[in-house]
Amino acid sequence: MARLFLAISLPAKIKEKLKSLQEDLAKTQAHVRWVRPEGIHLTLKFFGEVPEEKTTQLIKAIEKVLEREKPGLLRFKVKDLGVFPNPRSPRVIWAGLEGDLVKLAKLQRHLEEAFIPLGFPMEKRAFVPHLTLGRIKSPRKRNVLMAKVADYQEKNWSIPDDIEIEEIVLYESKLHPEGAIYTPRKRFPLT
Structure with a gap:
């Protein structure tokens, strides 16, 4: 058994x-509790504990979707x-993305659909591409943190670098x- 997820990694x-x-x-x-920077990624699907034989089926399903879809490079910027x-009871702090989000959502949906026959139901919540930065563990100084987040939002914070996935x-x-x-x-090329 292995705890698995499918994701997009970010440049260093x-x-x-x-x-x-x-x-x-x-x-x-x-x-x-801050996510270690080297572990920040964009999750496409969390599988949980997966037996080895099912891992092989997952790999085949991913390859089949990519072969059919041929998504090509995905381009993003980190923004927001x-x-x-919500801001009244925050639990997760995230950074957002802009760029090829429609293309990404389509790819993610087709992957989700391919995993259903393997026993991995479709996520009930809508796919919201984001990078989890940290998880809020208690109300201590939460109002100070939310004020700082609001400052970043007012400044339209972003990282100007282009990201090619x-x-x-x-x-x-x-x-x-x-x-x-x-x-x-396993790594799966998009081109």
Whole structure:
């Protein structure tokens, strides 16, 4: 059994800039468990614990969708900062994306549909492409954090660098006390 998810990895220079953002937000001393910068990614589908034989079926399903769809390069920029579910009771701090979001949503939907026959039901919530930066653990200094997030939103915060995504990755996630460790199991080129 392996804990698996399908995701888009980000270039190191983008992760560095997101790390700087996290460090600035952390100055609020709000009770947040920050995602390790090297682990920041865009999740396409979380599978949970998957037996080895089913992993092989997942890989085949992904390859079939990509062969049929031929998505090509995906281009994005990191833009916007927000929280889920809402600013009154925030639980997750995220950075948003702009760019090939329609193309990405179509690819994600076709992948979701391909996983249904393998016993992985379609996600009930709408696909909202985002990069999780941290999880708020308690109300301590939450109002200070939300004021800082609001400042970033007013400034229309973004990372100006273009991101070109050439592949999606099936990752294995191993949980550790200091945070999850993600290991690529298989890379799937988009071109």
